[in-house]
Every structure is written in structure tokens, then in C-alpha cells.
Amino acid sequence: MALRKYDIKSYRGFGAMTILCLVVLYAPLIVVTIYSFNASKSITVWEGLSLRWYVDVFSGPESAKFKLAAWNSFVIAIIASTIATAIATLAATAIVRGGKFRLRTASIGLISLPLMVPEIVTAVATLIFFNYIGFDRGLLTIVLAHIAFCIPFAYLPIAARMQGIEDSYEQAAMDLYATKRQVFTRILLPLMAPGIVSGYLLSFIVSLDDFIITNFVKGAGVETLPTAIFGAVKQGIKPNIMAISTMLLAVSIIMVTISYIVSKSDNTK
Amino acid sequence: MAAQAESGGGATTDTYKEARTWLLMPAWLVLLVLSLAPVSMILIYSFLTKEFRGGVIWEFSLAAYDQFFFDRGLFGDEAPQIEWTYITIFWRSIWQAGAATILSLIIGFPTAYFIATRAEKVRPIWVFLVTIPYWVNLLIRTVSMKFLLRDQGPLNDFLLSTGLIDNPIHIVNTNFAVQLGLFYSYLPFMVLPIYASVERYNFALSEAAADLYATKWVTLRRILLPAIKPGVIAGCILVFVPSLGSFLAPDLLGGAKNFMIGSLIEEQFKGNAGNWPFGAAASMILLTMVLIILLVFARRQANAEKREG
Numbered sequence: 001m002a003l004r005k006y007d008i009k010s011y012r013g014f015g016a017m018t019i020l021c022l023v024v025l026y027a028p029l030i031v032v033t034i035y036s037f038n039a040s041k042s043i044t045v046w047e048g049l050s051l052r053w054y055v056d057v058f059s060g061p062e063s064a065k066f067k068l069a070a071w072n073s074f075v076i077a078i079i080a081s082t083i084a085t086a087i088a089t090l091a092a093t094a095i096v097r098g099g100k101f102r103l104r105t106a107s108i109g110l111i112s113l114p115l116m117v118p119e120i121v122t123a124v125a126t127l128i129f130f131n132y133i134g135f136d137r138g139l140l141t142i143v144l145a146h147i148a149f150c151i152p153f154a155y156l157p158i159a160a161r162m163q164g165i166e167d168s169y170e171q172a173a174m175d176l177y178a179t180k181r182q183v184f185t186r187i188l189l190p191l192m193a194p195g196i197v198s199g200y201l202l203s204f205i206v207s208l209d210d211f212i213i214t215n216f217v218k219g220a221g222v223e224t225l226p227t228a229i230f231g232a233v234k235q236g237i238k239p240n241i242m243a244i245s246t247m248l249l250a251v252s253i254i255m256v257t258i259s260y261i262v263s264k265s266d267n268t269k
Numbered sequence: 270m271a272a273q274a275e276s277g278g279g280a281t282t283d284t285y286k287e288a289r290t291w292l293l294m295p296a297w298l299v300l301l302v303l304s305l306a307p308v309s310m311i312l313i314y315s316f317l318t319k320e321f322r323g324g325v326i327w328e329f330s331l332a333a334y335d336q337f338f339f340d341r342g343l344f345g346d347e348a349p350q351i352e353w354t355y356i357t358i359f360w361r362s363i364w365q366a367g368a369a370t371i372l373s374l375i376i377g378f379p380t381a382y383f384i385a386t387r388a389e390k391v392r393p394i395w396v397f398l399v400t401i402p403y404w405v406n407l408l409i410r411t412v413s414m415k416f417l418l419r420d421q422g423p424l425n426d427f428l429l430s431t432g433l434i435d436n437p438i439h440i441v442n443t444n445f446a447v448q449l450g451l452f453y454s455y456l457p458f459m460v461l462p463i464y465a466s467v468e469r470y471n472f473a474l475s476e477a478a479a480d481l482y483a484t485k486w487v488t489l490r491r492i493l494l495p496a497i498k499p500g501v502i503a504g505c506i507l508v509f510v511p512s513l514g515s516f517l518a519p520d521l522l523g524g525a526k527n528f529m530i531g532s533l534i535e536e537q538f539k540g541n542a543g544n545w546p547f548g549a550a551a552s553m554i555l556l557t558m559v560l561i562i563l564l565v566f567a568r569r570q571a572n573a574e575k576r577e578g
Contacts (some may be wrong), residue, residue, distance in 0.1 A: 091295070148303035
């Protein structure tokens, strides 16, 4: 190794910046998590550890509202991410295993459209569209909007995974007279499982977390967890909101971690 | 994200050549109906006449764009002058998004470089640590930021107790708070593409420069930076573009004075303004700008790849 002055792999201050980066990323989340365990009624004063706000979320005066919102959020996320993942899996098969064809680039473009258009524009567009076709806004409109928005998030890990799988297994199966359908269900899908799980979880989180699109396409009185939280926060941050946020935060982190482990575990093979 | 989606290209096999129409059908159906058609309808709506309380009348009109750019007096009969209100909001959005981008570049670049120069085994763990916060609900993250920055919030408490400041710093409801919020929302997007390009970078080039007695900073500026420029630009776009149309950070951290274009659009559809064609026109102006940025970037990227062969 040359003199430190010439060591191009370490720059003074870069390590410190990395620490600063992680502090910035995690500090707000950690602070809210800590304060969600605050015994005090006021969010400014710390009065010791307590679970009272978690109890409040489940049995306090606003619990019915939040439980319904959470239920809506989970039902929407399960339906939207299941459909989006199924659609994305089929599309990825066509795009990765369908050879070269004219609409290939257009298909990729169409799938990534929801990522390129600013979310507020997607939200407004969907509102206008449902209004134009005279579709009553409610849970169904949220589900439909989420399906479209979740497709690219499911597609990315699935397509990436499929590209990593050589088609020799499929070729071998076909040499042994397996039909295309059998090859798809017995060879390709099982090999794809980690990518599909990862895509499913990511689109689930995206649906669970979405605020802007939901806020535009939901019907009056229909709330999901984020829109209920937004409504409550407008009147000021309260301790029970911090407890709900901490739980939602935990759900997201757990799901991302599972998705990470699943996709990792298989890459090493 | 756009750049990542494009990487669905590359080598392909044709096992499912015959079935591809059927396999693609659901995606095309859903996305044409629920994504492309709605976005196209914004264009149409921006050229319609507004109805008094929300909605539109199907009559062609340029009123929405006219209202955005020109002021014709209270009764619409004066000579048109440039209307600065909305241009200012648009300009503020660009400025705020730009500031957030620069801030994330300052923190994100060293982070990406640092991670990419760690041992190969631990890199994924660092990357994972940087990615996690992105998957936490944006609303919750923005609210957390607001909580942290409040006048009586933990940050001020901390600074007061260390004696660094005598009075709480007022951050919430300023432009700076919005910049911080945007920076915080999209920082992982800056780190990831830069990390990816530094990881692919051939460090022998830097070593060669060092062997010729270039100092480290000269090597960084003249050798490394030009080589990883596409990654840096990708990171800047991934932070700038979503920041530009952001609604939550300006709404929760900026207050009424620090309106951005996302809030302007929101108000036309959900708020009291109720002018759909105007909201659609503002959306079109935002969308056009975003698409131009992405197109210029995609073209440059394609040219760069062609040059590399």
C-alpha cells in the first residue's frame, strides 16, 4: 500500500459522512419509536416508559376508526399485491423468455410508466378517469389504482431473478417431452420463487404505505391507515399516532428484511 | 427507478415465444386502462372549461394555461401581463428539489464511495442499511422528521442541553425544513446508483493516477468522477424528479407559505379551489418537465453505451 496520501480507497471524512448519513436516515425513526413509549400525555415531556399509547390504539376512543383503517389497508394490500404479482410474473416471462419482439421495449416502458410519472399526477389522473367513467369512489377504486401502481415494484425483482436463471433446465425438461405449461409450472415457477416472494412483499409494502394516490381515489368516509394518520396529524402529532407509526414501521422493516433474506439465500447457490 | 426498470433488457431466450401475447395481455390491459389512459386524460382535461364546483364542461378552452401564465386583471379584460404567482410556485419547486438534490449528493456521494470500497462481503449489509428507511412509509417518515425538528422537539432539546444554542432554532414551516424533508425522503435514491457505478469502477485507473503522483483529491476529481458520472446523474435525477412533485414534505413541513406545485395541484382537486382544468394544466406542466429530464438522460445514457461499444 502506498503512502496514505495516495491511498485512493480511503478519503478523509468519507467514513464520517457515511455515519452521518445513517444517523440522518435513522434518527427520526428511532426518536418516534422511543417517544411512542412515553408515559406522558404530552408529546414534549418525557415521563418514563409505558405502553399506554399502544393500549390506547387498541382500546382507546379512536381505536374503532384505526382498526377499520388498518383492516382496509391490509385487505387492499393483499388483493392489490396478489394481482399485481401475478400480472408481473406473466409479463416478466414474456419479456425475459419471449425472445426479441416488436412490442418488447414498449411493454417495458408501459410497465415502468407508474415509476416515471410523478405520483401526484398519477393520483389526479386516476381520479379524473374514475370520475369520467362514472365509477363510484370507494374501496374498489383504491384496489384498482394500487394494482397498476404495484406492477412495476413486483416486476423489477421478478424480471431480475428470471434473467439470472439459465434456460438449460427448461430446455432439458422439453427434451424430455414436457409441455410448455409443465415447464412453466414445474421448472420455471419454483426456480422463480424467491423473486416472486420478493416482488410480492415489495408491492405489498408499496400498497400498504401509499398515501397520495389513495387520498385522491378513496371515497368519502373510506380510510386506510395512511389517510387516517394524515387526517389525525393535521390536528397535531399525538402520542397514539406515534404508537401506530411505530407498529407500521415495524411491519415494513420486517417485510423488507424477509424479502432481503429470501432473495439473498438463493443467490449464493 | 426508471433506469432500473429499463435493465429488464439484455440477453433473452425464446422458450415462451408463442405464448408471449397471452402472457403480456393482462399487464397491457391493466396498464393501458389504469395508467396510460388516465394520464392521457389529464392532457384532454387541461384543455376543457371548468365547472363551478369541481368537474369540467366539455368545451375546448385555453383558459387553464392562460391562468397559469397570464394575468388579465380581475375581470379578464386588461392587457395580459405575466402572472407570477404560479410561476413562482413552480420556480420554488425547482429550487427546493434542487437544494434537496445537492444536499443528498453531499452526503450520498461519500457514503456510496465508502460502502463500495468496503470488503465485498459486508457491502450488501451496508446497502441494506441504507435501503431500509426508504421502505418505511413516507408519511410516517415525514411526520417523524417534523416531530424531531419542532421548536420543543428532541433536536432542539438536545442542542439546548449541550449549550450549543440558547434559544430553540425555528425550523418547521421554513423552506429549509422542506429541503430537509425532501432530502430525507429520497437520500437512498442518491446512494444506490452511485454505489453501483463505483462498484463497477476499475480502481486500477485511480492507482495508475496515484503512481504518477496525482494526489487523492485530484484522482477523485479527474479520474473517478468522469468515470462514474452516469451513476451520479442517475442519483440526482432519482432525487430531483420525485422531489419536484412532492406533496407531503411541503404540506407537513413547509406550511401554507412554502407551497410547491404538488400542493397547488392537490388544492385544485381536493381543496377549495376546485378548478379541474387548471389542476390538469399544472399536472401537465410538471409531467412535461419530468419527461424532458428523463428523456435527455435516457438519450445520453444510450449514447454513452454506444460509445463503449
